[in-house]
Structure formats: C-alpha cells, structure tokens
Amino acid sequence: MVQATNLGFPRIRETKKIVESFWAGKVTEQAVDEAAVKLRAENWKLQQAQGLSQIPSGDFSFYDHVLDHSVMFNVIPQRFRHLRDGHERNFAIGRGIQKPATETQEKVDIEAQEMKKWFDTNYHYIVPEFETNQTFHLGAQVKTVQEFNEAKALGIHTRPVVLGPLSFLLLGKAAKNSAGLDLLSLLPKVLPVYEELFAKLAEAGADWIQVDEPCLGLDVAPAVIAHYHTTYTRLTAAAPKLKFLIATYFGRIGNNVSFIKDSGVAGLHIDLVRAPEQLEHVIANLNQSQVLSLGLVDGRNIWKTNLANALKIAQAAVQALGSERVFIAPSCSLLHAPVTLRFEKRLASKHAELFDWLAYSEEKCKEVHTLAHALNHGVDSVKAELADNARSIEARRTSAHTTNSAVRQRLEAIEPEQLRRRSAFPERQTKQHAAHPLPAFPTTTIGSFPQTKARAKFTKGEIDAAAYNEFIKKEIAYCVEEQEKLNIDVLVHGEAERNDMVAYFGERLEGYIFSENGWIASYGSRCVRPPIIFGDVHRVNPMTITETVYAQSLTSKPMKGMLTGPVTCLQWSFVRDDIPRSVVCTQLALAIRDEVVDLEKAGIIHIQVDEPAIREGLPLRAIDFDFYLQWAVDAFLLSTTGVNDTTVIHTHMCYSDFQDIFQAIVRMDADVLTIENSKSDMRILGAFSTHGYNAEIGPGVFDIHSPRVPSVQEMKERADAMLQYIPRRNLWINPDCGLKTRGWKEVRESLTNLVAVAEALRASE
Numbered sequence: 001m002v003q004a005t006n007l008g009f010p011r012i013r014e015t016k017k018i019v020e021s022f023w024a025g026k027v028t029e030q031a032v033d034e035a036a037v038k039l040r041a042e043n044w045k046l047q048q049a050q051g052l053s054q055i056p057s058g059d060f061s062f063y064d065h066v067l068d069h070s071v072m073f074n075v076i077p078q079r080f081r082h083l084r085d086g087h088e089r090n091f092a093i094g095r096g097i098q099k100p101a102t103e104t105q106e107k108v109d110i111e112a113q114e115m116k117k118w119f120d121t122n123y124h125y126i127v128p129e130f131e132t133n134q135t136f137h138l139g140a141q142v143k144t145v146q147e148f149n150e151a152k153a154l155g156i157h158t159r160p161v162v163l164g165p166l167s168f169l170l171l172g173k174a175a176k177n178s179a180g181l182d183l184l185s186l187l188p189k190v191l192p193v194y195e196e197l198f199a200k201l202a203e204a205g206a207d208w209i210q211v212d213e214p215c216l217g218l219d220v221a222p223a224v225i226a227h228y229h230t231t232y233t234r235l236t237a238a239a240p241k242l243k244f245l246i247a248t249y250f251g252r253i254g255n256n257v258s259f260i261k262d263s264g265v266a267g268l269h270i271d272l273v274r275a276p277e278q279l280e281h282v283i284a285n286l287n288q289s290q291v292l293s294l295g296l297v298d299g300r301n302i303w304k305t306n307l308a309n310a311l312k313i314a315q316a317a318v319q320a321l322g323s324e325r326v327f328i329a330p331s332c333s334l335l336h337a338p339v340t341l342r343f344e345k346r347l348a349s350k351h352a353e354l355f356d357w358l359a360y361s362e363e364k365c366k367e368v369h370t371l372a373h374a375l376n377h378g379v380d381s382v383k384a385e386l387a388d389n390a391r392s393i394e395a396r397r398t399s400a401h402t403t404n405s406a407v408r409q410r411l412e413a414i415e416p417e418q419l420r421r422r423s424a425f426p427e428r429q430t431k432q433h434a435a436h437p438l439p440a441f442p443t444t445t446i447g448s449f450p451q452t453k454a455r456a457k458f459t460k461g462e463i464d465a466a467a468y469n470e471f472i473k474k475e476i477a478y479c480v481e482e483q484e485k486l487n488i489d490v491l492v493h494g495e496a497e498r499n500d501m502v503a504y505f506g507e508r509l510e511g512y513i514f515s516e517n518g519w520i521a522s523y524g525s526r527c528v529r530p531p532i533i534f535g536d537v538h539r540v541n542p543m544t545i546t547e548t549v550y551a552q553s554l555t556s557k558p559m560k561g562m563l564t565g566p567v568t569c570l571q572w573s574f575v576r577d578d579i580p581r582s583v584v585c586t587q588l589a590l591a592i593r594d595e596v597v598d599l600e601k602a603g604i605i606h607i608q609v610d611e612p613a614i615r616e617g618l619p620l621r622a623i624d625f626d627f628y629l630q631w632a633v634d635a636f637l638l639s640t641t642g643v644n645d646t647t648v649i650h651t652h653m654c655y656s657d658f659q660d661i662f663q664a665i666v667r668m669d670a671d672v673l674t675i676e677n678s679k680s681d682m683r684i685l686g687a688f689s690t691h692g693y694n695a696e697i698g699p700g701v702f703d704i705h706s707p708r709v710p711s712v713q714e715m716k717e718r719a720d721a722m723l724q725y726i727p728r729r730n731l732w733i734n735p736d737c738g739l740k741t742r743g744w745k746e747v748r749e750s751l752t753n754l755v756a757v758a759e760a761l762r763a764s765e
C-alpha cells in the first residue's frame with residue numbers, strides 16, 4: 001500500500017494569541033500548555049480526516065522547532081541557564097529578556113540567541129549555540145516523546161519528527177566563548193543522546209520516525225557525507241525497531257544521496273516540486289528495500305497540485321519500487337503554507353474563479369490522500385476528485401485573467417540599453433554632485449518612521465477615506481518637520497501610508513490578490529500574509545507620486561522617493577507557478593521602472609529602490625547562483641535605469657550576509673547603497689572595494705532593532721572605522737534599516753546624535 005503522509009503541519013496563527021497573552025502576563029503557563037494540547041489534537045484530527053495514514057507529531061512549536069530541539073537536548077547558552085526551565089526561559093532564548101529590578105529581584109537583561117533565515121524561506125530559526133565543552137542530555141520531559149504519547153492517547157499513531165544530528169550541528173554556531181569550535185566534533189557527544197531519544201520513542205511504540213536532514217540539500221563536503229554514513233549506520237543499528245525516514249527538502253539531494261544505500265535507514269523523502277528531475281537518480285541510489293517518499297504537493301505555495309501530472313510521476317515510482325516502497329507527501333513541512341481555505345470567505349465569494357485554483361495545508365493533505373488512493377485502488381476510485389482537479393487546473397491554464405498580451409509584448413521588446421544607466425558611475429557622480437550638491441557625509445534614513453494606529457482604524461472602517469487622507473498628510477508633514485529640525489540632508493516622507501512594503505505595491509498593481517487568512521510563520525509569533533501574484537503584473541496608475549510630491553512640497557531639501565524593488569516583491573509574495581519566477585520578476589521590474597520614471601518627472605532627484613530580499617532568494621547550491629543573480633540583478637537594473645544621469649538611485653539591503661553576492665551588488669550599479677552593518681564587521685566593507693564596488697555607501701551606524709539610543713561617540717567611532725575602507729566622498733551616514741518599529745522619542749535622540757556625527761566628520765576635514 002502506498003502511504004499518504006505529511007512532514008509537518010502549520011501551527012503558528014492559532015498559537016499567536018495565546019503566546020502573546022502569555023508575554024503580556026495575562027495567562028498562565030498552564031493555560032499555554034492546555035491551549036497547545038487542544039491545538040495539537042485539532043491538527044492531528046484534521047490531518048486524519050483528510051485521510052493521511054502517517055501523521056507527524058513533535059512538529060508543534062510555540063516559537064521555533066529548532067529552539068525546541070536545542071532545549072530538548074539541553075543546549076542552552078550559559079546566560080539563560082539560571083532561568084527556570086519552562087516557557088518563560090524558552091521564549092527568553094528566542095526574544096531576549098529584560099526586567100527592571102524589584103525589591104526581591106535583581107535587574108534581568110539578556111540578549112536573545114541569534115535568529116537566521118531557514119534556508120531560502122522567509123521563516124527564521126533560532127541558531128543553536130554550542131560550546132567547546134558542550135554537554136547534551138534529555139530532561140525528565142522529552143517533548144517529542146510526550147507529543148507522540150499525547151497523540152497515542154487520542155488513538156492516533158503518529159510519525160515523530162526529529163531534527164537530525166548533522167543538520168542540528170551544521171545549522172548551529174560556536175558560542176562566543178568557543179570561537180573556532182568544529183561543530184561536527186560534537187557528534188560523538190550528541191549521538192548517545194539521540195540514541196536515548198530513539199530508544200524512548202521505540203519504547204513508546206513508534207515505528208516510523210522522520211529525521212529531518214535539510215542540510216542534505218546544500219553543497220556539503222564529502223567528509224560530511226562520510227559523517228552522515230557513520231552516524232546513520234550507528235543510530236539505526238542502535239534502534240532496530242524503528243524505521244528511519246530521512247527527510248530532505250527545498251531542492252535536490254544530488255550526490256549527497258550516496259550514503260543512503262547502506263546506511264541502515266528505511267527510507268528517504270525528496271522534494272519533487274523544486275527538483276522533479278532527481279527521481280531516477282535517487283531511485284538508482286536506493287537499496288532493494290528502502291522506501292521513497294515523494295514530495296509531490298508544493299509545501300511552500302498555495303496553488304492546487306496538478307494531480308494528473310503528479311500521478312504520472314508517482315506511477316513511475318511505484319513501477320520501479322512497488323507500492324510498499326512509495327509514500328506520497330508534500331514537498332516539505334506545511335509550516336510554510338497557510339492552514340485552511342475554509343475561512344477565506346471573501347476570496348470564495350468575490351474571487352470565485354481564483355479561489356478554485358488554491359490549496360492551503362488542509363487541502364494539500366487531501367491532495368496527498370487522493371494521489372495515494374488512486375495508486376492503491378485505481379484512478380476510478382477517486383474519479384470525481386481527479387476530474388474536479390483537472391477542471392480547476394484547466395480553468396487556470398486557460399483563464400483570461402492570468403495573461404495580459406500588452407505586458408507580454410512589452411517583455412518581449414526589452415532592449416539591452418534598458419538595463420544600463422546612460423553613463424558609468426564616476427561620470428554620473430560628478431554630474432550629480434554638480435547638479436545637486438550635498439554636504440560631505442550626507443545624512444539620510446532608510447524610509448519608514450514610527451507608525452501610528454490610525455491606519456488600522458481605517459482598515460477597520462472607523463474613519464472614512466477623506467479623513468484617512470488628511471491623517472496621512474499630517475503624518476507626512478510631521479515627519480518632514482521633524483527631519484528638518486534634526487537637520488538631516490536627504491529626507492523621506494516616512495511611509496505612514498504603507499502597511500507593508502510589499503503589500504502596499506501589490507495592492508496597487510494588477511495581477512495580485514489578497515487573502516484574509518493566508519498567514520504563514522515568519523519568526524516567533526510573527527506571521528506574514530504574503531500577497532498572491534496570480535496573473536501578469538502591471539502598473540495601471542502611479543503608486544507613490546502623490547505622497548512623495550506632497551512631502552517634497554513641504555521642504556527645500558531633497559525628498560527621497562521610496563519604492564520596493566522587483567526581487568523583494570517577488571520573494572515576499574506567493575508567486576504563480578505557471579510561468580518562471582524570472583518572468584514574473586521582470587514584469588514587476590517594468591512596473592517599478594514606470595514609477596521611477598514618473599518620480600523623476602515629478603521632480604524627485606533621489607529615488608530608493610529597496611532590495612532587502614535579494615540575498616534570501618539565492619539558491620541553495622552554488623552552481624545555481626549565477627543563473628538567479630543574472631535575472632535578479634537584471635530586474636533591478638530594468639527597474640532603475642530609466643532615469644537621467646543626475647538622478648541619484650539608492651538601494652537598501654539589510655541582511656549582512658553579503659559574501660556571496662558582492663559581484664551582483666556591483667552589477668546593480670546603484671549610486672548609493674545603504675546596508676545593515678550593525679554587526680560592525682568592518683572587514684566586509686573592505687571586501688566591497690576589493691570586489692570593485694566604487695559607488696557611494698551608507699553602512700548603518702546604528703542598529704534599529706534595539707530601543708537603545710546610540711551615543712555620538714560610539715557612532716563616530718564606527719564612522720571613523722568605515723573611513724579606513726571607504727573614500728570620504730562616498731560615505732553616507734544613516735541608520736541600518738527603517739525606523740517603523742521604534743518610538744519617536746528614541747528616534748529623535750538617536751538621529752540627533754547621528755547628525756552630530758556627520759557634523760563632527762565635516763569639521764575634521
């Protein structure tokens with residue numbers, strides 16, 4: 001029998017409320033636990049109702065599953081160890097903790113553990129911190145075992161999910177006191193604890209267990225693959241009752257598959273959505289009894305699966321392996337997909353055509369079941385489901401609403417000179433400085449200023465459109481006035497009208513729709529609701545001109561226009577999968593290009609096109625980098641090069657992992673680049689120039705993620721250090737990202753100090 005399985009279920013939206021109430025001190029730890037028990041039960045039952053035969057357990061988390069795993073293995077950094085074991089400590093590891101001193105207690109102020117992007121998703125995990133004399137052990141309560149038992153008590157036999165030892169170590173980092181630690185040197189210490197965990201699971205009655213090893217989708221050295229081999233040979237031998245399913249996702253396993261055959265593992269899960277071409281190669285690398293779990297339903301997007309196509313692939317696998325050796329599954333954990341379409345009332349009634357194309361997690365589980373059923377009992381046994389699916393797929397394929405011939409023609413007609421500024425940077429810089437002189441070390445901000453609640457009221461319908469517009473104008477005026485008082489050189493309008501830097505543009509472009517409940521986890525209790533790109537994207541009307549021109553009318557200083565770049569719009573949306581992402585990105589680029597040109601026409605001479613997500617889109621394998629960077633940078637160029645030499649194009653990026661993309665940044669050919677530099681790694685600035693970056697640059701002089709007000713002296717020291725790598729005429733002084741999460745008081749104080757730094761630098765010229 002082919003099994004219908006799942007790798008993980010979303011958990012976040014429902015947990016948000018209870019977790020945030022707990023943080024606010026409104027509910028007890030016990031209430032949190034009770035809510036969790038209820039939610040898990042609901043999720044398991046829901047998956048069972050969809051007909052899955054292997055349902056995951058242990059995938060639940062209140063904050064992050066990697067954090068939970070670290071805690072389960074007692075990998076708790078020194079600075080948190082004195083806190084009481086429990087939710088409060090776990091949340092403290094994720095978010096840091098600050099408590100004022102009381103009569104009975106000293107002040108508490110502990111920095112959170114580092115958060116990092118989970119592969120190429122927009123989910124963030126808490127990076128495990130390992131020490132040289134790290135010890136590992138399980139506590140009295142073992143989360144994975146507990147949750148397995150919890151499901152068992154409900155009569156549901158689940159497949160426990162555990163983060164595998166190699167990925168656990170490789171995704172971590174050395175603690176500050178353990179610089180230079182070779183993470184894999186901890187294997188001999190961690191494996192006995194994994195053995196203990198697996199023994200407990202076997203004792204509790206588990207048979208299949210899912211061991212996630214997402215690092216197998218990366219370029220890993222042969223030495224690491226050798227570790228995989230010895231590790232799994234050992235773990236499987238120690239737990240003869242368990243069947244290990246190694247789960248890979250987000251791409252192809254490639255030659256990393258080589259260790260599987262004689263490693264003792266019972267099965268392997270592969271992502272056939274991202275990498276359908278790997279099927280044959282993987283099958284050829286399995287032994288005679290190993291199971292292959294086929295990730296055929298996209299776990300990272302919201303479109304219905306083309307079941308006929310998926311069935312063909314599955315049938316080929318069944319033919320090669322036999323039905324006992326095939327599982328059907330989503331491509332990855334459904335953590336990255338919204339929960340259910342049941343609550344999308346507005347889409348269902350107002351956009352019935354599009355609604356019919358969608359599948360969230362609940363519906364994806366059903367698709368998995370339908371595929372398995374068709375394989376086990378013949379296609380006729382699910383005739384109605386398959387016919388329904390074929391009808392939706394065909395309706396989407398032939399819809400008049402996804403294609404716009406004018407957009408297609410415009411794309412065809414793109415000429416190479418539309419990807420180039422008229423002159424090279426040095427010539428542009430001379431012209432720009434002559435046409436619009438600025439003081440040395442110009443000061444600016446990244447775009448957003450502290451936000452007020454009125455926009456939320458407007459969405460709730462409490463104030464009407466006219467009142468709302470008046471309100472936005474006031475906010476802009478206030479923001480401009482404050483910046484003038486602070487004596488900043490290049491001003492911004494503050495982005496008061498923008499809920500979200502991607503959704504704002506999505507709402508103004510054709511080709512997008514918005515869901516009510518398409519929430520996915522971003523980090524901790526934070527969820528995002530990515531807009532949905534379903535059709536050809538194009539701009540109908542200007543999107544930012546009114547606000548920008550109004551803001552410019554209030555000041556004689558230059559007002560910087562503020563746009564979100566095409567790659568970031570792409571990266572932070574659910575993107576149609578019927579045409580290549582590169583094509584969607586090019587369409588977005590043309591829309592932004594029109595806006596850039598219109599801003600210039602309206603007299604705006606500084607225009608910033610933000611691309612914070614360009615690094616995140618980088619593929620997982622180095623061999624795929626060039627292809628991505630080619631189209632991504634081309635899209636940025638297409639959006640920004642329609643202007644005169646005297647117009648200053650800015651861009652902004654805020655993930656400091658620039659190592660892999662220097663050349664791409666150079667090729668983006670912006671006049672000014674503002675970047676996050678809060679980690680103060682000055683060497684990175686040196687690397688910019690080594691890689692040929694010669695344009696203007698503003699490495700943030702303060703970290704906006706913290707409410708702390710930086711002193712003049714500390715920022716001046718940072719700027720002085722920057723000057724060792726950056727010529728004086730190219731250095732801008734700015735914070736490292738937008739200020740919308742901060743309060744006005746601290747922003748005013750921080751920026752007063754920031755301007756003082758620029759003045760001090762000028763004085764020393």
Ligand code: MET
Pocket residue numbers: 446447448495501562610612652654737738739740
């Ligand atoms: C995540 S980058 C944010 C850039 C945007 N212009 C802002 O200031 O909010």
Ligand SMILES: [Zn+2]
Pocket residue numbers: 446612652653654736737738
């Ligand atoms: Zn930023």
